[in-house]
Amino acid sequence: MNSDKIIESAHAMADAARVAVLPYFRSANLNAEDKGVGGYDPVTEGDRAAERAMRDVLAQLRPQDGILGEEFANKPTESGLTWVLDPIDGTRSFIAGAPTWGVLIAVSDESGPIYGIIDQPYIGERFEGGLARAKMTGPHGTGALRVRGSRPLSQSMLFSTYPNLADDTDTEAFNEVSAQVQLTRFGIDCYAYALVASGQIDLVIESGLQAYDIQAPIAVIEAAGGVVTDWQGGKAHNGGRVVAAAGPEQHAAALEILSKY
CATH class of the missing domain: 3.40.190.80 (D-Maltodextrin-Binding Protein; domain 2)
Structure with missing residues (x-):
């Protein structure tokens, strides 16, 4: 497993998802369909466009890896690694114009996730962790990620x-x-x-x-x-x-x- 290549692929996917999804955010022509799962469960063409963009990157860079995504069929892994994708986590916020949704990208082996990205395209913030990384980038630059620590x-x-x-x-x-x-x-x-x-x-x-x-x-x-x-x-x-x-x-x-x- 080449950690650098995995990280490069993840960022390429996040970049592609940003380009694909941002034209739909706060668009007057945005339409949402109700999947009808657990009450109002919307999906937009922005969801589908972002996941398609990420899958296209994987087809080029990591065709042996599996894919578990929200909007399209699962792809079995041949490499032992599976990419777990949520193209818009927070579609309700997305259609309301609130910039609290995000693109979620993880890569997992048989034990669970080994690396992940939480990306907020509109704000321009990206949080990444795993494979010896824990950092964020955004309007204030790049910095290390660290939790607050214990407290009651x-x-x-x-x-x-x-x-x-x-x-x-x-x-x-x-x-x-x-x-x-x-x-x-x-x-x-x-x-x-x-x-x-x-x-x-x-x-x-x-x-x-x-x-x-x-x-x-x-x-x-x-x-x-x-x-x-x-x-x-x-x-x-x-x-x-x-x-x-x-x-x-x-x-x-x-x-x-x-x-x-």
């Missing part, structure tokens, strides 16, 4: 995409953690995971996730020194119930509550 729940900031999680039980568990933290905020999709990795917030708690929702955030946060598991403390790379933490103290305190549900 009473001093922690908690984010999630929706106030109501996948079901009533999950929402009850989330609310029990939320009642103990300093601040709770909602609605910024994958960007919340980037905030954990960059040392801004402490926790993200979600449920009902797919592999393509979480594998890139796992790679980025773990490279920055954070922790991502399921609610029982196990691996989270297949999705489901997920807790991402900026330090072991927040993680353990959240798990003490979440693992009861």
Whole structure:
């Protein structure tokens, strides 16, 4: 495995996705179709264009690798590596014109994600982690990624995409953690995971996730020194119930509550 080539390919995919998706953002002619999965579940031509662009890059640079994407059929791996792609994580935010969506790119082996990118094309921020990297680039230049570190729940900031999680039980568990933290905020999709990795917030708690929702955030946060598991403390790379933490103290305190549900 050539780490440099993997990283180069990932950035080429992120660059291609930026070019493909930005013309659709805040476009007066943007149309959204409802996939009808779990309530209003929109998809746009921007989603499809971004994933097609990334798949085209892989076809040229890494044709032996597999692909697990949100919008198109899976491609089996011949190399042992699979690219896990979410072309627009936060399509609801995308169609509303809010710049909190992102392009998620991860590459995984049999053990889970080994490298990932969270890219926000409109703001121009890119967060990457894994294969001995943990850094971000954006309007302020390039810098290292590092989580905040341990602190008690009473001093922690908690984010999630929706106030109501996948079901009533999950929402009850989330609310029990939320009642103990300093601040709770909602609605910024994958960007919340980037905030954990960059040392801004402490926790993200979600449920009902797919592999393509979480594998890139796992790679980025773990490279920055954070922790991502399921609610029982196990691996989270297949999705489901997920807790991402900026330090072991927040993680353990959240798990003490979440693992009861």
